[in-house]
Amino acid sequence: xxxxxxxxxxxxxxxLLVLFLALSFLARPKSxxxxxxxxxxxxxxxxxxxxxxxxxxxxSQGAHVSxxxxxxxxxxxxxxxxxxxxxxMARVLVADVRDPQAVAQALEESGPVDVLVCNQGVFVPMELxxxxxxxxxxxxxxxxxxxxxxxxxxxxxxxxxxxxxxLPASIAIMSSQAGQVGVYGYTAYSASKFALRGLAExxxxxxxxxxxxxxxxxxxxxxxxxLAEEQKKRPELTTIIAGSSGEMKAEDVAKKALxxxxxxxxxxxxxxxxxxxxxxTAGLSPQRSAVTALFEVLGAGFMRFVGIGFQWxxxxxxxxxxxxx
Ligand SMILES: NC(=O)C1=CN([C@@H]2O[C@H](COP(=O)(O)OP(=O)(O)OC[C@H]3O[C@@H](n4cnc5c(N)ncnc54)[C@H](OP(=O)(O)O)[C@@H]3O)[C@@H](O)[C@H]2O)C=CC1
Ligand SMILES: CCCCCCCCCCCCCCCC(=O)[C@@H](N)CO
Numbered sequence: 001x002x003x004x005x006x007x008x009x010x011x012x013x014x015x016l017l018v019l020f021l022a023l024s025f026l027a028r029p030k031s032x033x034x035x036x037x038x039x040x041x042x043x044x045x046x047x048x049x050x051x052x053x054x055x056x057x058x059x060s061q062g063a064h065v066s067x068x069x070x071x072x073x074x075x076x077x078x079x080x081x082x083x084x085x086x087x088x089m090a091r092v093l094v095a096d097v098r099d100p101q102a103v104a105q106a107l108e109e110s111g112p113v114d115v116l117v118c119n120q121g122v123f124v125p126m127e128l129x130x131x132x133x134x135x136x137x138x139x140x141x142x143x144x145x146x147x148x149x150x151x152x153x154x155x156x157x158x159x160x161x162x163x164x165x166x167l168p169a170s171i172a173i174m175s176s177q178a179g180q181v182g183v184y185g186y187t188a189y190s191a192s193k194f195a196l197r198g199l200a201e202x203x204x205x206x207x208x209x210x211x212x213x214x215x216x217x218x219x220x221x222x223x224x225x226x227l228a229e230e231q232k233k234r235p236e237l238t239t240i241i242a243g244s245s246g247e248m249k250a251e252d253v254a255k256k257a258l259x260x261x262x263x264x265x266x267x268x269x270x271x272x273x274x275x276x277x278x279x280x281t282a283g284l285s286p287q288r289s290a291v292t293a294l295f296e297v298l299g300a301g302f303m304r305f306v307g308i309g310f311q312w313x314x315x316x317x318x319x320x321x322x323x324x325x
Contacts, residue, residue: 049224053254097146112157136188185238
């Protein structure tokens with residue numbers, strides 16, 4: 001006769017199995033694989049940092065790559081770099097994402113897109129009280145409105161292309177860990193990145209019937225020319241709090257992003273802290289993977305506890321910082 005203790009021990013894996021089966025049945029949208037070989041991948045901000053690393057990674061996997069940015073000279077240099085690294089001649093598109101006409105024209109020039117990566121972004125950290133409102137508006141315009149302009153311009157072509165080829169298309173949006181949690185010195189930047197999540201969650205429901213799949217990427221601090229610029233003027237507390245998640249290389253972020261995009265992951269974390277953050281902030285976001293869903297369901301309470309611990313640490317740091325002054 002088995003002891004009640006043994007029976008209880010058997011019950012745990014059984015419960016997990018039932019939960020997993022339920023999640024496999026429930027998880028939506030359904031899982032998908034998005035090929036990029038021989039497909040048109042357009043990457044904004046593709047002349048520098050994460051965007052350039054993404055362009056190289058996509059080109060090396062056989063994608064036809066277009067890169068879009070403002071500065072024509074830097075775009076040409078990036079094109080040379082991509083050619084040297086992969087042998088692929090990327091198409092170069094000059095446009096400011098803040099200008100909807102310029103964006104529409106660039107997309108006309110490039111032809112229909114299979115994978116749109118809205119990666120362009122600007123970040124000027126500063127306490128709200130000290131920050132010029134023009135600077136805050138600049139971040140909202142480039143990071144948020146720019147993404148609206150890109151999607152508006154690309155969507156009709158993406159829809160018909162997905163219909164004609166029968167292949168799933170993708171819209172990937174570059175957020176930041178500062179788009180999952182507020183960080184001292186990032187009032188405007190965080191606002192622009194959090195806003196992208198509302199856009200992405202709603203958009204996914206609108207485009208799913210057209211076989212278009214939305215992804216969001218959430219990198220920590222990443223070594224790029226943009227970060228080097230930012231670090232010159234970043235408040236000390238911003239650096240400390242952002243340092244809670246380790247810095248990454250642009251190539252590693254690009255690899256995570258591309259792998260996640262090809263699997264149709266809605267939320268793409270880039271490092272271990274990012275995975276914890278994704279579980280802690282899962283909310284009501286779409287989830288294709290039953291395995292990740294299981295971690296989210298089981299981890300919710302505990303990750304909230306860890307999150308409270310992080311806030312304790314950050315508020316203590318802020319308090320000590322003020323006490324020193
Ligand atoms: N580096 C980091 O620590 C992190 C970055 N991110 C996000 O990743 C993305 C890329 O960052 P990163 O590689 O560091 O940035 P970089 O500053 O190195 O590169 C930014 C790219 O965006 C382009 N760009 C900027 N403004 C516009 C505009 N108005 N219209 C069109 N293109 C524009 C730039 O080209 P040009 O100036 O010629 O227009 C450049 O190609 C951003 O969205 C950023 O918020 C997220 C988390 C961490
Ligand atoms: C519950 C578990 C928590 C896990 C750890 C959480 C750590 C959060 C750190 C936030 C870092 C924000 C970096 C923003 C980088 C960025 O976007 C700028 N460099 C501008 O480009």
